[in-house]
Amino acid sequence: MNRRKFIKNSILASAISTTLWEFPFRSFANTTPKNILVLGGTYFLGPAFVEAARAAGHSLTLFNRGVTNPDMFPHLEKLRGYRSPATEEEDFSALAKRKWDAVIDVWPHDPSMVTSAAKLLKDRTKHYLYVSSIAAYAEDQLAQPHITEETPLAQWDGDQSPYCRGKAESERQLNAIIGHNLTIVRPCGIKGVRDDTPDALDWLRRLQNGRQHIAPGDGNDPVTIVDVKDVAEFLVLAIDKSIYSTFNLTGRPMTFRYLLEECKAVTHSDAELVWIPGDWLHQHGIDSVYLSNWLRKFPDWRPEPSMKGFFQISSEKAYGVGWQTRPLRDTLIDCLEYFASIDGYQWKDTLSPEEEAKLLELWEHRTSSP
Numbered sequence: 001m002n003r004r005k006f007i008k009n010s011i012l013a014s015a016i017s018t019t020l021w022e023f024p025f026r027s028f029a030n031t032t033p034k035n036i037l038v039l040g041g042t043y044f045l046g047p048a049f050v051e052a053a054r055a056a057g058h059s060l061t062l063f064n065r066g067v068t069n070p071d072m073f074p075h076l077e078k079l080r081g082y083r084s085p086a087t088e089e090e091d092f093s094a095l096a097k098r099k100w101d102a103v104i105d106v107w108p109h110d111p112s113m114v115t116s117a118a119k120l121l122k123d124r125t126k127h128y129l130y131v132s133s134i135a136a137y138a139e140d141q142l143a144q145p146h147i148t149e150e151t152p153l154a155q156w157d158g159d160q161s162p163y164c165r166g167k168a169e170s171e172r173q174l175n176a177i178i179g180h181n182l183t184i185v186r187p188c189g190i191k192g193v194r195d196d197t198p199d200a201l202d203w204l205r206r207l208q209n210g211r212q213h214i215a216p217g218d219g220n221d222p223v224t225i226v227d228v229k230d231v232a233e234f235l236v237l238a239i240d241k242s243i244y245s246t247f248n249l250t251g252r253p254m255t256f257r258y259l260l261e262e263c264k265a266v267t268h269s270d271a272e273l274v275w276i277p278g279d280w281l282h283q284h285g286i287d288s289v290y291l292s293n294w295l296r297k298f299p300d301w302r303p304e305p306s307m308k309g310f311f312q313i314s315s316e317k318a319y320g321v322g323w324q325t326r327p328l329r330d331t332l333i334d335c336l337e338y339f340a341s342i343d344g345y346q347w348k349d350t351l352s353p354e355e356e357a358k359l360l361e362l363w364e365h366r367t368s369s370p
């Protein structure tokens with residue numbers, strides 16, 4: 001059976017089994033239709049937001065360059081322009097002097113880009129929304145579990161990556177520019193339709209072929225994944241109900257065992273998970289010192305003590321105002337379906353079957369070695 005057929009069969013079977021799940025009830029009845037300007041809107045989270053907002057009855061205008069998926073949403077109003085950290089290069093002329101009920105800035109992390117749009121639009125909307133990230137938190141805060149929205153963010157002149165510092169500084173500046181009528185969301189890793197990072201897919205594809213597979217750690221490490229549709233629907237909820245403030249959107253932590261068992265369930269796999277402690281993997285060449293290595297071989301597993309809280313960030317504030325999150329199975333099915341829809345996509349496991357088999361054999365015959 002070829003790859004696409006296999007994935008499609010898995011999806012079909014899973015779709016049938018998920019009808020047994022209780023889906024959270026999302027009702028957009030009784031919302032007042034609003035005019036919303038989307039800065040971005042055509043790559044990943046943008047389209048999910050557009051779809052959720054349209055389903056809720058809102059009118060949308062997209063502002064972008066017309067480079068990414070220019071044919072998406074043919075019936076929506078599209079304004080073309082250009083955003084840049086260099087003010088002299090920016091072109092916001094298409095926005096003219098128009099007003100919107102809500103404006104959402106979906107994608108940038110460069111504070112100059114974020115602030116110039118906010119300054120231009122702040123008096124032309126009642127509600128401004130910005131998509132940040134949990135990456136905005138200061139790195140030294142991520143060792144503690146259950147951090148909330150009050151936890152300090154990365155310093156602008158800190159030594160973390162420009163993405164983290166940029167999101168943090170953009171938030172600070174937006175709070176100063178917009179003030180009260182501002183909603184900021186901080187999602188964790190977002191998965192689902194149109195996500196082209198294959199970390200969840202790695203686990204799904206690895207496990208769906210049966211056989212034994214390395215499951216890192218003891219199964220109790222926490223992990224969070226948020227569905228792109230759930231992030232989008234929270235943003236629409238915030239617009240509908242005029243919910244301001246800052247919200248973590250990480251969902252509730254699950255164990256790594258649950259994640260892998262759900263990957264097996266979705267692909268109807270009888271794979272055997274062999275739980276191997278991180279120290280042993282480290283001693284045998286899958287090196288925990290190099291973070292990128294962990295991420296590549298065992299996606300979404302962050303066992304380092306300095307990141308103990310990374311997958312335990314609290315989203316209780318968002319749940320408290322009505323956020324709903326869907327079952328992980330739905331998200332995993334969307335991941336499979338999306339990758340199956342990409343013509344010519346060739347999945348390649350970051351942990352080769354040969355390397356994995358060798359490690360499993362060493363693990364099975366460990367007696368004298370550590």
Ligand SMILES: NC(=O)c1ccc[n+]([C@@H]2O[C@H](COP(=O)([O-])OP(=O)(O)OC[C@H]3O[C@@H](n4cnc5c(N)ncnc54)[C@H](OP(=O)(O)O)[C@@H]3O)[C@@H](O)[C@H]2O)c1
Nearest residue numbers: 040041042043044045046064065066067068083107189190
């Ligand atoms: N993926 C994750 O796991 C994750 C986790 C936490 C937070 N986040 C956040 O989630 C958001 C995801 O954003 P997205 O990329 O999916 O947003 P999007 O709005 O779907 O796509 C990006 C948009 O920006 C437009 N654009 C790019 N360069 C532009 C420019 N110079 N001037 C004007 N428009 C421009 C693109 O259109 P054109 O190219 O046609 O201009 C496109 O419409 C980001 O804020 C990210 O930091 C992601």
